[in-house]
Amino acid sequence: MKEIKNICCIGAGYVGGPTMAVIALKNPHIKVNIVDINKERIDDWNDEDLDLLPIYEPGLAEVVAQTRNKNLFFSTDVKKGIQEADMIFISVNTPTKTYGKGKGQAADLKYIELCARQIAEVATDDKIVVEKSTLPVRTAEALKSILSSTGNGVNFEILSNPEFLAEGTAIDDLMNPDRVLIGGDDTPTGQEAKDLLSGIYEAWVPKKQVLQTNVWSSELSKLTANAFLAQRISSINAMSALCEKTEADVDEIARAIGMDSRIGAKFLKSSVGFGGSCFQKDVLNLVYIAKSYGLDEVAEYWDQVIKLNDYQKRRFADNIIKNSYNTVSGKNIAFYGWAFKKETNDTRESAAIYVADHLLDEQANIVVYDPKVTAERIYADLEYLNTHSPEEIRERVKVVNDPYEAITGAHAIAVLTEWDEFINYDWEHIYKLVLKPASIFDGRNILEVGHLKKIGFSIKNIGK
Numbered sequence: 077m078k079e080i081k082n083i084c085c086i087g088a089g090y091v092g093g094p095t096m097a098v099i100a101l102k103n104p105h106i107k108v109n110i111v112d113i114n115k116e117r118i119d120d121w122n123d124e125d126l127d128l129l130p131i132y133e134p135g136l137a138e139v140v141a142q143t144r145n146k147n148l149f150f151s152t153d154v155k156k157g158i159q160e161a162d163m164i165f166i167s168v169n170t171p172t173k174t175y176g177k178g179k180g181q182a183a184d185l186k187y188i189e190l191c192a193r194q195i196a197e198v199a200t201d202d203k204i205v206v207e208k209s210t211l212p213v214r215t216a217e218a219l220k221s222i223l224s225s226t227g228n229g230v231n232f233e234i235l236s237n238p239e240f241l242a243e244g245t246a247i248d249d250l251m252n253p254d255r256v257l258i259g260g261d262d263t264p265t266g267q268e269a270k271d272l273l274s275g276i277y278e279a280w281v282p283k284k285q286v287l288q289t290n291v292w293s294s295e296l297s298k299l300t301a302n303a304f305l306a307q308r309i310s311s312i313n314a315m316s317a318l319c320e321k322t323e324a325d326v327d328e329i330a331r332a333i334g335m336d337s338r339i340g341a342k343f344l345k346s347s348v349g350f351g352g353s354c355f356q357k358d359v360l361n362l363v364y365i366a367k368s369y370g371l372d373e374v375a376e377y378w379d380q381v382i383k384l385n386d387y388q389k390r391r392f393a394d395n396i397i398k399n400s401y402n403t404v405s406g407k408n409i410a411f412y413g414w415a416f417k418k419e420t421n422d423t424r425e426s427a428a429i430y431v432a433d434h435l436l437d438e439q440a441n442i443v444v445y446d447p448k449v450t451a452e453r454i455y456a457d458l459e460y461l462n463t464h465s466p467e468e469i470r471e472r473v474k475v476v477n478d479p480y481e482a483i484t485g486a487h488a489i490a491v492l493t494e495w496d497e498f499i500n501y502d503w504e505h506i507y508k509l510v511l512k513p514a515s516i517f518d519g520r521n522i523l524e525v526g527h528l529k530k531i532g533f534s535i536k537n538i539g540k
């Protein structure tokens with residue numbers, strides 16, 4: 077069996093960057109080149125100052141420090157990367173389509189297709205091509221047809237190797253994965269390719285946790301895993317609405333059902349709604365695929381997961397309005413957190429964006445503090461929605477670097493991200509700085525209710 081000596085990863089993003097850094101760390105004999113067309117991103121990955129890496133992940137800087145310019149390289153030379161590689165990972169973005177057929181649901185595969193065309197154009201010897209991005213089922217087929225159209229005798233083996241890492245815990249998830257999934261053809265060359273990729277992971281992952289399946293099962297497993305996880309959150313969030321009408325407590329319910337080993341305790345935290353680049357995109361994609369096969373009931377079933385999530389975000393904003401004497405017009409609402417979860421600077425599909433947008437509809441002023449997200453990112457997120465003009469957004473939304481400045485003169489405080497630091501703020505001091513009656517809307521149920529009530533705050537939680 078041939079040996080893998082050189083890997084190229086196309087796409088230096090949230091998936092490609094950390095995954096390749098760990099592969100390089102665990103396989104010092106393999107040269108790993110990460111390439112990206114975005115020069116700024118590559119420059120950031122190459123920055124001497126490890127605090128300036130383009131993404132923030134606990135432990136990532138340490139791994140990059142140990143591998144960069146030894147066997148891990150970042151470059152914009154996509155062609156050279158492809159030429160030199162025995163194995164090419166495609167790790168480019170696959171956003172939801174914003175135009176044409178499947179708009180708002182289907183995955184936009186233009187970046188994937190561009191990669192395939194580039195590989196086909198440049199490759200002069202046999203390559204193993206690995207789909208790392210989450211892709212609709214049967215994308216491998218499209219890849220194969222583009223790659224085999226070259227007619228220059230080069231053989232491409234296509235593997236699907238979906239990534240299950242979660243942001244904020246990427247390095248830990250990569251170091252200790254529940255499983256690694258590798259899908260490929262059952263032909264002798266397909267089997268050899270699967271074994272070569274398995275070998276790379278087996279440098280640190282126990283063999284029994286490296287699963288091999290056919291390509292389609294692998295592609296569909298990734299969508300299924302994300303759909304199940306998103307569904308758990310929508311399910312507990314649906315119960316949170318019911319809890320607020322009864323005297324049940326959603327956290328008590330989560331604990332009670334979580335002890336049933338068939339249900340399990342993880343991923344039952346009720347919240348203002350799930351965000352992130354994957355859940356909504358993948359569920360919508362599943363809905364689109366089901367519909368395209370005429371499976372309308374299946375499509376409707378999964379679509380409800382998204383509808384419930386939209387409802388939860390809206391409900392949270394409406395609660396703020398209702399409890400502010402039915403108007404937030406001209407009032408200052410302080411946002412603690414903007415990222416879609418803690419320990420990340422990623423804001424894609426973050427609930428905070430939609431809650432803010434809804435409050436802007438009601439003419440609120442918003443002051444945001446997030447420990448990791450930049451002001452430019454926050455403005456860009458709001459502008460992207462196209463519901464308020466850039467001028468209005470900049471006039472009504474202020475972004476500050478100090479949590480106490482954010483709440484000074486605020487009519488209400490809303491917790492949108494579960495950053496640990498929020499819990500230990502000097503809440504007595506905060507009480508003095510906010511307008512009275514002092515109200516908190518905890519969209520993550522992280523603050524200590526008893527303590528805050530004693531100080532004088534009124535606090536509204538999710539599902540209580």
Ligand code: UDX
Pocket residue numbers: none
């Ligand atoms: C259920 C609950 O399990 C139990 O906790 C509750 O107290 C009463 O309801 P029961 O209805 O006796 O118990 O059987 P259960 O084993 O849960 O199966 C219910 C149905 O689901 C059966 O028709 C079973 O065949 C089906 N099932 C179960 C599946 O189709 N797939 C599965 O993976 C599990």
Ligand code: UDX
Pocket residue numbers: 239240241242243244302305309342343344345346347348349350351352353354355416417
């Ligand atoms: C997810 C999957 O977990 C990961 O396996 C996949 O590879 C990519 O998508 P990620 O989006 O990074 O990862 O974060 P995750 O921890 O799953 O959280 C997603 C969203 O759900 C966040 O907004 C989070 O706050 C929310 N969430 C999560 C809840 O509201 N409650 C929970 O119990 C868990």
Ligand code: ADP
Pocket residue numbers: 086087088089090091092111112113114117154167168169170187190191209353
């Ligand atoms: P993910 O979360 O899937 O990793 P990101 O958006 O963080 O997604 O990263 C994807 C990266 O892929 C971006 O940095 C983008 O510039 C890069 N990319 C997209 N298309 C190409 C291409 N044809 N060649 C090289 N890089 C690409």
